Amino acid sequence: MSNFVWCHGPSCHKSHTQDRIRGVKGSKVLRTKKVTQDKWNSGERTSMYSYFCSQGCYNDFANTYVREVIALHPRTEALETPINVTKEQARDWSGRDYMETKIIAVDNNGG
Numbered sequence: 043m044s045n046f047v048w049c050h051g052p053s054c055h056k057s058h059t060q061d062r063i064r065g066v067k068g069s070k071v072l073r074t075k076k077v078t079q080d081k082w083n084s085g086e087r088t089s090m091y092s093y094f095c096s097q098g099c100y101n102d103f104a105n106t107y108v109r110e111v112i113a114l115h116p117r118t119e120a121l122e123t124p125i126n127v128t129k130e131q132a133r134d135w136s137g138r139d140y141m142e143t144k145i146i147a148v149d150n151n152g153g
């Protein structure tokens with residue numbers, strides 16, 4: 043007995059692929075694909091591939107429901123990462139010298 047969820051792509055059942063065909067002659071359908079929940083996409087590895095059979099189905103879902111998803115996690119102000127910026131002399135692949143900008147994140151939390 044396999045553990046699965048149905049793909050959440052809103053148009054998954056409209057893709058014309060043989061692995062979606064179900065039913066008997068005269069009453070066949072294209073059915074939403076199952077997404078097997080295994081060690082590669084569940085638990086700590088839960089990701090978009092835990093809920094979608096493909097990148098295309100994920101994109102369809104994200105584009106259809108983007109307003110609702112954003113409403114759950116709105117960004118009302120910019121985030122900032124403290125950094126140090128330095129310039130260092132460097133040499134490119136052809137041997138030319140140039141000034142390289144180095145950006146290093148600063149951990150202000152003592153970590």
Ligand SMILES: [Zn+2]
Pocket residue numbers: 049050051054075094095096099
């Ligand atoms: Zn799908």
